[in-house]
Amino acid sequence: MTALRITDLVFRWPRQAQICLDIARFELAAGERVFLHGASGSGKSTLLGLLGGVALPQQGRIELLGTDITRLGSRDRDRFRADHIGFLFQQFNLLPWLPALDNVLLPCTFSARRRERAGADPRAEAERMLRHLDLDTASWRKPAGELSVGQQQRVAAARALIGRPEILIADEPTSALDAERQQVFIDLLLQESAAVGAALVFVSHDQRLAGHFDRSIALHDISTAMAEQPE
Amino acid sequence: MKAVLRLAALSAWSRRLTLGLTLVAIALAVTLLLAVERIRVDARQSFTQSVSGVDLVVGARTGGVQLMLYAVFHAGAASNNITWDSYQAIATHPAVDWALPLSLGDSHRGFAVLGTSADYFARFRYGDREELRLRQGQPFAGVFEAVLGSEVAQALGYRLDDRITLSHGLAELGPEHGDKPFRVTGILAPTGTPADRTIHVSLESISALHLDWVGGAPVPGVKIPAEFVAKFDLRPKQITAALVGLKQRGDVFRMQRFVNQYRGEPLLAVLPGVALDELWQGIALLERTLLAVSALVVLIGLAGLAATLLAGLNERRRELAILRALGAGPGDMFLMLTAEGVLVTAAGALLGLVLLTVASNLAAPWLLDRLGVVLGTRWPGREELALIGAVITTGLVASLIPGWRAWRMSLADGLTPKL
Numbered sequence: 001m002t003a004l005r006i007t008d009l010v011f012r013w014p015r016q017a018q019i020c021l022d023i024a025r026f027e028l029a030a031g032e033r034v035f036l037h038g039a040s041g042s043g044k045s046t047l048l049g050l051l052g053g054v055a056l057p058q059q060g061r062i063e064l065l066g067t068d069i070t071r072l073g074s075r076d077r078d079r080f081r082a083d084h085i086g087f088l089f090q091q092f093n094l095l096p097w098l099p100a101l102d103n104v105l106l107p108c109t110f111s112a113r114r115r116e117r118a119g120a121d122p123r124a125e126a127e128r129m130l131r132h133l134d135l136d137t138a139s140w141r142k143p144a145g146e147l148s149v150g151q152q153q154r155v156a157a158a159r160a161l162i163g164r165p166e167i168l169i170a171d172e173p174t175s176a177l178d179a180e181r182q183q184v185f186i187d188l189l190l191q192e193s194a195a196v197g198a199a200l201v202f203v204s205h206d207q208r209l210a211g212h213f214d215r216s217i218a219l220h221d222i223s224t225a226m227a228e229q230p231e
Numbered sequence: 232m233k234a235v236l237r238l239a240a241l242s243a244w245s246r247r248l249t250l251g252l253t254l255v256a257i258a259l260a261v262t263l264l265l266a267v268e269r270i271r272v273d274a275r276q277s278f279t280q281s282v283s284g285v286d287l288v289v290g291a292r293t294g295g296v297q298l299m300l301y302a303v304f305h306a307g308a309a310s311n312n313i314t315w316d317s318y319q320a321i322a323t324h325p326a327v328d329w330a331l332p333l334s335l336g337d338s339h340r341g342f343a344v345l346g347t348s349a350d351y352f353a354r355f356r357y358g359d360r361e362e363l364r365l366r367q368g369q370p371f372a373g374v375f376e377a378v379l380g381s382e383v384a385q386a387l388g389y390r391l392d393d394r395i396t397l398s399h400g401l402a403e404l405g406p407e408h409g410d411k412p413f414r415v416t417g418i419l420a421p422t423g424t425p426a427d428r429t430i431h432v433s434l435e436s437i438s439a440l441h442l443d444w445v446g447g448a449p450v451p452g453v454k455i456p457a458e459f460v461a462k463f464d465l466r467p468k469q470i471t472a473a474l475v476g477l478k479q480r481g482d483v484f485r486m487q488r489f490v491n492q493y494r495g496e497p498l499l500a501v502l503p504g505v506a507l508d509e510l511w512q513g514i515a516l517l518e519r520t521l522l523a524v525s526a527l528v529v530l531i532g533l534a535g536l537a538a539t540l541l542a543g544l545n546e547r548r549r550e551l552a553i554l555r556a557l558g559a560g561p562g563d564m565f566l567m568l569t570a571e572g573v574l575v576t577a578a579g580a581l582l583g584l585v586l587l588t589v590a591s592n593l594a595a596p597w598l599l600d601r602l603g604v605v606l607g608t609r610w611p612g613r614e615e616l617a618l619i620g621a622v623i624t625t626g627l628v629a630s631l632i633p634g635w636r637a638w639r640m641s642l643a644d645g646l647t648p649k650l
Contacts, residue, residue, distance in 0.1 A: 093556070107558065143245075
């Protein structure tokens with residue numbers, strides 16, 4: 001079973017003449033871990049937006065776990081994303097006023113499927129993950145805004161992984177770290193995504209990080225369009 | 232749902248300073264709005280309750296409202312008195328069932344002294360035809376005996392058989408009738424009417440007080456000690472006003488004409504209900520203006536809420552984009568935003584009610600004393616609840632504008648909030 005299949009995709013931003021993304025075919029097997037490399041302005045964020053279902057292509061199909069999300073309504077796409085995809089953002093996107101543990105539990109609040117897959121007691125599962133990611137227990141109940149960058153990153157990773165989503169999408173999650181800790185975090189992420197059985201798309205402009213992945217792809221190899229996108 | 236509300240509460244708590252200030256602004260606005268409404272209703276209530284079963288109020292010719300004000304509410308001074316002969320002519324008129332003479336003008340430490348007949352306690356009705364009840368003692372029987380209103384007794388700490396001296400005129404420091412002290416024979420139960428603030432004495436006592444007075448001042452060199460007043464003719468020569476009850480209500484206009492056309496001196500008879508209506512009409516514009524001003528104040532408070540929420544939108548924009556990325560739907564967002572708006576306005580309204588209760592308890596004695604308005608402490612009435620409901624609804628609407636904008640932004644921002 002494929003985790004992700006893109007077919008004949010064409011995307012153009014509204015009111016822009018140039019095509020931003022033009023992907024004839026791209027596939028990701030279940031549990032596969034791919035490093036997606038792209039320079040700034042190559043359409044990385046746009047592709048992630050399409051995968052997350054917040055933007056719709058003008059042409060083509062995006063199948064996630066066998067479902068063509070371009071045919072879903074916007075509310076169903078939102079729900080599909082929450083149910084099946086874990087996102088890890090560059091800025092972590094934690095709610096700064098919410099305790100770390102509650103940040104981890106957010107996907108279980110809005111997705112029944114993630115809640116079910118988190119086990120009988122999602123809170124215990126969140127604690128287990130934070131412990132596994134080596135976050136000291138004293139930080140669990142602190143508001144996320146009070147944690148260090150490294151701690152926030154681990155909270156964000158736990159949040160992306162809770163409830164065992166089939167696909168994990170990481171968008172430059174290591175850009176705030178120095179080189180040594182970058183590699184440690186990537187190894188941790190590879191290990192954790194393997195543990196929950198999620199396919200991983202790791203997006204970065206930094207090709208030096210590609211080493212430990214099953215596959216490394218450059219965006220300009222799969223997309224024939226090279227248009228600048230609005231940031 | 233519970234989890235979403237918990238998120239809303241935690242989110243609001245993280246912005247507690249700005250929201251708290253907004254809440255206080257709304258609370259003050261609500262206090263003002265409810266205070267205006269409550270004073271308006273209570274003032275009407277107090278006035279309407281003050282007298283019952285009286286068909287005509289008779290006094291010297293003046294304005295109808297003014298006559299009501301001084302005769303019934305003991306507010307202000309009479310322009311003129313009426314003679315005892317005129318009163319007798321009215322009281323003995325065949326259409327008249329009963330009449331109560333009222334003689335005002337003296338006071339005791341700011342409380343009005345009312346000279347009247349002993350009938351007063353049996354005849355006078357207030358509220359829903361309720362009788363005056365004595366909480367202690369009995370009505371005055373002789374000269375220099377007084378029955379105190381409940382408020383007088385309470386405020387000045389008087390008990391039965393205490394001696395009090397009256398002052399001439401309504402000023403608190405007027406010349407004293409110090410040589411002729413009164414004995415307290417009775418204390419009335421509270422009525423919520425001007426009777427509570429009145430000292431009731433007999434007409435004869437009023438005459439006796441003024442035996443050695445002429446034109447509002449003691450006659451120099453003449454002293455008539457209290458023990459000798461009984462030797463004098465104490466029948467009153469003039470009174471201030473009279474309350475009249477008729478045998479048949481249908482005679483009221485005939486009787487009114489009789490009084491107004493009385494040949495002996497210029498008199499005026501008013502129907503209490505008509506005079507009160509005149510009073511309400513006179514102050515209706517003021518009431519409406521006050522209500523409109525306080526409604527504006529509430530709007531300003533709510534505009535402040537909307538402004539606060541809009542100003543915090545950048546913060547919320549990020550928050551909502553994150554929640555949306557994690558699967559929060561329009562319903563969840565709507566719930567979070569409206570819950571906050573409703574929470575802040577409802578808490579503001581509640582705080583406003585508390586402030587109002589505290590303020591009205593503090594101000595009640597003063598209002599009663601100065602304006603004769605009995606300000607009750609009570610649960611909000613239907614009209615007040617409607618006002619509070621309107622405030623909360625407006626708060627909800629005010630919080631929807633920033634909410635809608637935030638939702639639009641979260642759609643445009645996609646998964647990565649741009650800041």
